[in-house]
Amino acid sequence: MLSKFFLFYVLYWLLGNPLLAILVILVLSLTIDRTYFGFVPDPFKAFKKAGRIRELQKIVEINPHDARSLKELGIFMIEEKNYRKAREFFERAAVKFSDDPEFNYYYGISLARCGDIQKGRALVDAAIETSPGLKYGEPFIALAEVYIDSGDYPSALPLLNSFEKIHSSSSRGFYQMGLVRLKMGMKEEGTEYLRKAVAAFKASPRFKRKVDRKWAWKARTMLRKSL
Secondary structure, eight states, X not given: OHHHHHHHHHXXXXXXXXXXXXXXXXXXXXXXXXXXXXXXXXXXXXXXXXHHHHHHHXXXXXXXXXXXXXXXXXXXHHHTTOHHHHHHHHHHHTTTTTXXXXXXXXXXXXXXXXXXXXXXXXXXXXXXXXXXXXXXXXXXXXXXXXXXXXXXXXXXXXXXXXXXXXXXXXXXXXXXHHHHHHHTTOHHHHHHHHHHHHHHHHHSOHHHHHHHHHHHHHHHHHHHHHO
């Protein structure tokens, strides 16, 4: 914090304008974040995504049975964690996409997140059975996280084991595995997985570090608490 105040005064002295100094600091902070951390959403991607959502909404207003647009809207809502809205869009497209593994995965997650875990799991399981490597194991960990958030750790564990077989260097996967094992009383195994989460982050390329940093930070925090 002190360094930012110092930078502000230096820029204010150089530029002679406090607003311009603040603007320069904001631009520098955003640039550093986008390059190394990724905590702040990319404003250009967010603007583009919002525009696409508006475009799709107009399409389904004109043609309420446009299944492809409904599916795409549902996926956007999943990304925004608006699961109830996602479920509404997927329900309207379900007839045309009942055999699509990707659709069943997203639809299943939206149902599970809205409380119907049994029906949601059935759809996710169907998607995995049709396409075992779907989205590089994402259905396994996404469903595991539903169980984790509901406190059902024993149901999450086999899903995380399946995810690890497909994706063996995921900070997110290692963190969730560590969390679940700690919650189930397996302290030694849990702390080992948390260390793996940190190690995977350190070994990941720069572009992936922006995604993995969150999980490495959470793993470090939990390690300090568990030791």
